[in-house]
Amino acid sequence: MACSSCGTKSGGGCAPSGCKSNGTCGTSGCNALNVYDWFKDMDLPEGFKPFDIVEVRFKGSRKEFFRNSNDIDLFTGDYVVVESSVGFDVGTVSATGEIVRLQLKKYRVREDDENLPAIQRIATEKDLEKHEECKAKEDDLLERARTIAFGLNLQMKISDIELQGDGRKVIFFYTAETRVDFRELIKKYAEEFRVKIEMRHISYREEASRLGGIGVCGRELCCSTWLTDYKQVNTGAARVQNLSINMEKLAGQCGRLKCCLNFELDLYLEAVNEFPKAKIVKLETTGGVAYARKTDILKKLIWFSYDNSQSWVPLSVDKVNALMEENKNGVQVPQLADLAPAVDLLNKIVEKESEFMTSADLLKDNEFKDLKDLPSQKNNNNNNNRNQRSGFQNNRNRSNDNRGDRRPQEGRPPQDRRPPQDRRNPENRPNPENRPSSENRPNPENRENNSLNQNPGAKRKFRPHNKKKPDQ
Numbered sequence: 001m002a003c004s005s006c007g008t009k010s011g012g013g014c015a016p017s018g019c020k021s022n023g024t025c026g027t028s029g030c031n032a033l034n035v036y037d038w039f040k041d042m043d044l045p046e047g048f049k050p051f052d053i054v055e056v057r058f059k060g061s062r063k064e065f066f067r068n069s070n071d072i073d074l075f076t077g078d079y080v081v082v083e084s085s086v087g088f089d090v091g092t093v094s095a096t097g098e099i100v101r102l103q104l105k106k107y108r109v110r111e112d113d114e115n116l117p118a119i120q121r122i123a124t125e126k127d128l129e130k131h132e133e134c135k136a137k138e139d140d141l142l143e144r145a146r147t148i149a150f151g152l153n154l155q156m157k158i159s160d161i162e163l164q165g166d167g168r169k170v171i172f173f174y175t176a177e178t179r180v181d182f183r184e185l186i187k188k189y190a191e192e193f194r195v196k197i198e199m200r201h202i203s204y205r206e207e208a209s210r211l212g213g214i215g216v217c218g219r220e221l222c223c224s225t226w227l228t229d230y231k232q233v234n235t236g237a238a239r240v241q242n243l244s245i246n247m248e249k250l251a252g253q254c255g256r257l258k259c260c261l262n263f264e265l266d267l268y269l270e271a272v273n274e275f276p277k278a279k280i281v282k283l284e285t286t287g288g289v290a291y292a293r294k295t296d297i298l299k300k301l302i303w304f305s306y307d308n309s310q311s312w313v314p315l316s317v318d319k320v321n322a323l324m325e326e327n328k329n330g331v332q333v334p335q336l337a338d339l340a341p342a343v344d345l346l347n348k349i350v351e352k353e354s355e356f357m358t359s360a361d362l363l364k365d366n367e368f369k370d371l372k373d374l375p376s377q378k379n380n381n382n383n384n385n386r387n388q389r390s391g392f393q394n395n396r397n398r399s400n401d402n403r404g405d406r407r408p409q410e411g412r413p414p415q416d417r418r419p420p421q422d423r424r425n426p427e428n429r430p431n432p433e434n435r436p437s438s439e440n441r442p443n444p445e446n447r448e449n450n451s452l453n454q455n456p457g458a459k460r461k462f463r464p465h466n467k468k469k470p471d472q
Contacts, residue, residue, distance in 0.1 A: 056091040060210035079123035090165030208254035
C-alpha cells in the first residue's frame with residue numbers, strides 16, 4: 001500500500017497523522033510487519049553506547065539480525081548491504097536501538113552470538129540498480145522452477161522465490177505434507193540457473209504470510225501485517241464459541257483454521273466457566289421438566305422449553321444455577337412463565353415488530369382523510385404500469401361522472417355504420433322490404449358460367465388449387 005493511498009496520511013507528503021514517522025511505523029499501513037520504535041525519542045545516558053545489532057527486513061516477512069560493527073549511523077527505512085554466505089544482499093532497516101533487544105528475546109536470538117553477520121555499508125545507487133534487476137527476474141525463475149518440479153512428480157509446491165541482491169544465490173520457499181527428496185531437483189536447478197540453490201521448507205501459514213491477501217473480514221491478512229507468531233488452532237476453539245464445524249468457513253487462505261479463532265477464545269473460556277457443567281441442563285418445574293435448548297455465552301442467557309411446547313423462555317445463568325441447586329435439594333421450581341420476568345419484555349418487542357401499519361390503518365389517520373375517496377388499487381402496488389393505467393381509468397370515470405345524465409344508463413346505443421351523408425337524409429335509409437329475395441340473388445357457383453355466356457369470346461382463367469385439404 002503506497003503512501004498516496006494511506007488512510008492516515010496528513011495532506012502533504014507521506015507522513016501519517018499519528019506518529020509522524022514518515023510511513024515507517026505500523027500505524028501508516030504502508031509496510032508489512034513494521035516495528036514502532038517506542039524508545040527513539042529517549043536520550044541515552046552519558047557514556048552509554050547504542051545497541052550494535054540491527055533488524056533488517058527482506059522480501060515478504062523475512063527478517064534477520066545483523067551486527068553494526070562499523071558503527072554506521074542507521075535509521076529505519078535505510079537500504080543497507082549485508083553479508084551473506086555467498087556474496088552480499090540488500091535489505092531495509094526495520095528497527096534500530098534498544099527496541100532490537102526486545103526483538104531478540106522475541107525470536108530467541110542471543111545478543112553475544114558471534115555468528116551474526118555484519119552490515120557492510122549503506123546501499124549505493126549501483127547496488128540498488130543491481131537489486132532491482134534481480135527482483136525483475138524472479139517471476140520468470142519461479143515459473144521455470146515450478147515447471148521443473150512438476151516434471152519430476154515431486155509432492156511439493158514452490159510457493160515463492162527470492163533472488164539475492166547480487167544475483168549469486170536463490171532461495172526457494174516450498175510447502176509439502178511429507179518429507180521430499182529433492183536432490184535431483186537441486187541438480188536441475190543448478191544446471192538451469194547457474195547460481196547457488198537454497199531450499200527452505202515453510203508452513204502453510206508462513207506461505208500465506210509471504211504471499212499476502214485479503215481475508216473474509218475485508219482487511220489484509222493478520223499474518224502478513226502484524227502477526228508474527230503462529231499459535232496452534234484446533235476445532236475446540238470453534239466449539240467453545242458455539243460455531244458450526246464447517247471447514248469451508250473456518251479455514252483461512254492457507255487452508256488451515258483461522259488464527260482469529262484464538263483472539264476471543266480467552267473471553268469465551270472465562271464466560272463458559274459460569275455456565276452449568278452438566279451435559280444435559282434441565283429444570284424440574286411444577287409444569288414438567290424443562291430442557292436447555294440454546295445458550296448465548298456473551299449475554300449469559302439460556303433458553304428453556306418443555307417437550308410439548310414450542311415457546312422458549314430465556315433465563316440468566318445465575319438464576320439457572322440457583323434453580324438447579326433447589327432441584328438438587330428436591331424442590332420443584334415454579335413454571336417457566338413465572339420464572340422469567342423478561343418474557344413480557346420479549347413479547348412486547350415481538351408485538352412492536354408485528355405492528356406494521358396496513359392500508360386500513362393509514363385511512364383511519366386524520367392526515368389521510370382525502371385518500372378515502374380514491375378507489376382502491378389492490379394488487380397493483382408492485383406494478384407501476386398497471387398503476388398508471390388504473391389511475392388513468394379512474395380519472396376518465398371521474399370526468400364522465402361530471403358530464404351529467406347525457407349518456408343512457410341502460411347501455412351503449414347501437415352504432416350506425418352508414419356514411420355521414422346517408423345519416424343526415426332519412427330517405428336514403430335502406431328498406432328491408434326492398435331487399436332482393438334469395439331467388440333473385442346471384443349464385444356464386446354460376447358466376448364463371450354466367451360471365452362466359454354473356455361473353456363467349458372470353459377465355460376461362462385457370463386457377464390452380466394449391467390449398468391442401470385438412471387432415472381428417
